[in-house]
Amino acid sequence: MPGTESAREIMACAAERTVRFEQQTGEKPCLATVLVGDDPASATYVRMKRNRCAKLGIESRHVPLPASTTTEALVAAITELADDPAVHGILLQHPVPGHIDERAAFDAIPVGKDVDGVGSSSFAAMAFGRDGFASCTPAGIMRLLDAYGVDPSGKHAVVIGRSPILGKPMAMLLLARDATVTVCHSKTGDLPSIVRTADIVVAAVGKPEFVRGEWLKPGAVVVDAGYNEGNVGDVAFDEAGTRAQLLTPVPGGVGPMTIALLMEQTVEAAFRQAGLP
Template sequence: MTTTSSQDLTNTARPMVGTDLAAEMVAKAAERARKLQDATGVQPCLATVLVGDDPASATYVRMKQNRSKKAGIGSVSVVLPAETTTEQLVAELTRLSEDPAVHGILLQHPVPDQIDERAAFEAIAPAKDVDGVTMHSFAAMAFGQPGLRSCTPGGILRLLEAYDVPLAGAHAVVIGRSPILGKPAGMLLLASNATVTYTHSRTRGLPELVRQADVVVAAVGKPNFVRGDWLKPGAVVVDAGYNEGNVGDVHAEEAARVASLLTPVPGGVGPMTIALLLEQTVDAAEAQTARR
């Protein structure tokens, strides 16, 4: 696969770019969406739900809606006021879950502090959980069962596969324990026969643990947290962080001198997340149409 870098990593590491692979995935999803609509009259539809007026969240939602449109996927936008309660949000997500015209639901997170985010996620019907945020989706990933994957971890695995990273028998260290990023990433790596160590920002001796890893997934939400001298020479480094100023969780300049492969920020994991979201929306539409 021919790739182009969005970040100058000119030392040792080869950039593990997600842009081209994501474009291929979206093109294939668009073709499947067209075929479904031609055959059944059903256009895959993604509902996005945004609570409040956070500018960054609003930008992300608009970007996802634009990508959906380009892929031939319809979109429904629900914007709720910042003072929305958990009960009100759950009611809206339940309504969308019961709407046969909606095939996938994305709740933009984080949500305002007064909302029980887990309760909101669990209001999404598992068949429409195209972002992979429910406990049902996590259990399917953990038990190796068919289901919708958490989009960022699922995108990471697809990227590792595309770059022929050998996972069987490899030691993977995941830095981060989010239920929609770090934890499912570890489950998917384990399913690929990697040996997985979960760590986080409070792990004692973290640099020494990371230094043992063949594959590092940084998903801790702290800019430049992982330093170059934490890495084993030749390690594959996936930076799943995105912080203000287009800065990831890995110190890119230092890591580039040590790693063999390194995802740029932006242009690495981000495009894969959106591509998998759209692909899974088409998956969900096909499955729901077949059941009907």
């Protein structure tokens, strides 16, 4: 279940809307990326997102901050971007150094510019079906399921992981589509038995090849949202491939969809802020 083709279609549409926005306003949609510290993986992710912006005609503004940045200084930098009408979307690259209150920083991003869907208000809007932006990876997974004709309604979905930017919003989006959702985590007892009951499995635990093939119900749809060193996901791919009906690869599965949704939501934010349909 690769995500590259679906992501390409989403980004082609975003590129067309970017042209329309510039024609109507004389400006380009703008995504501001904030990176605290010099973690190589985080720097790579930010560079990928900025390169994708450039290909789609979206302006990008990068704000690098030293690892010694305090929570207060980070919130101040985000607030400055929030107050700038030329900036339509703000992305704070996760994770930040441990001494920073990441939740306070995420929540400093106003809902209308939270194109990565990481703030508490964005989560609430998504959970209650209100107007806001969903967390990009879970939203990308839902679009990928749609692309492959997987209807969650009436299905049992097991989400492994409860992070506030992946596991929890993933559960809410599946619930909104009438799935029966079980959220599992590090303290869940007899996890393999629970996974064996799942029609849809979303692995977002951050441990390489954690989900084994023998855990899966034959014919299950398996979404690997993990990415670990060495291009390895959270699912033992070869084992799972013998039992799953559909299985996302790592890389090339969920990752392209995450970036595509970020681009789409940035362009949508620009239209909303300009008061354009």
